[in-house]
Amino acid sequence: MVRTVRAHELAPTTEAWGVEAAGLRVKAGRHNAVNGLDLTLGTGVHGLLGPNGAGKTTLIRALATVIKPKEGRLRLLGFDATDRRSLRDLRSRLGYLPQSFGFYPGFTVRDYVEYMAWLREMPSASIADATQRAIDRVGLTDRAGSRLKSLSGGMLRRAGIAQAIVNEPDLLLLDEPTVGLDPEQRIEFRDLLRVLGADSCVLVSTHLVEDVVAACSDVVLLDAGRLVFQGLPADLSRLGEHDGAGDSPAERGYSVLLRNHRSVS
């Protein structure tokens, strides 16, 4: 007997992978900055590491649907990210903090976060509460009425994180979110990451291996646009127990992986 498949069975569910990429190629200018990447990410906090020019920002921009992949398959939250018809629904469930982001300097923190919530088509009635919650979560409660132009670099980045999480995204993409944060704020941010990663897929690019070890459930290492390693922070540290350059086992593990990868490619 042929069973009728109902619409809800085909609709994306929260169980869908956050990111499923196969043979992904993404250009930055003429350069293949992401070059045949296979990557699957589920719920959790994934730390994206790699040397300068590895393709981290280009990958994150493609996952944020800001640039279109040149080749390969890309599914995000169960949606085909290369299909224009999916983009509106998909974008309403994404959060994205770009490496450098534009803003109206005369906006207050609250104006900015509310504006970004509105751009993501959140229901108007929920925007004020969601904005307050996001501002509280990044520790900017007492600066909510301050103009963006008056904030320090670290506070501005926290305002950027607030706009990225205002819609409680299922897929959150953060490109170097800890740049400019003071040590106390970095520790608080790690706590926030753990909470966010409990029920959504969070990808965080950073150069700070120690942040990855402290706050991430797994490590993704890129070099020259390709996946070099995906595994637990403890696996990274184990690789650096007796070998490699760096001040901690994880930093040494990072250098061992890159060295081994480069010697065979």
Ligand SMILES: Nc1ncnc2c1ncn2[C@@H]1O[C@H](COP(=O)(O)OP(=O)(O)OP(=O)(O)O)[C@@H](O)[C@H]1O
């Ligand atoms: N607009 C562009 N035109 C040409 N090449 C580019 C462009 N943007 C990036 N690239 C190149 O693409 C590669 C990947 O860059 P990308 O910014 O994605 O790397 P990254 O890993 O984020 O680096 P970083 O750690 O320095 O931020 C680099 O070789 C870079 O020079």
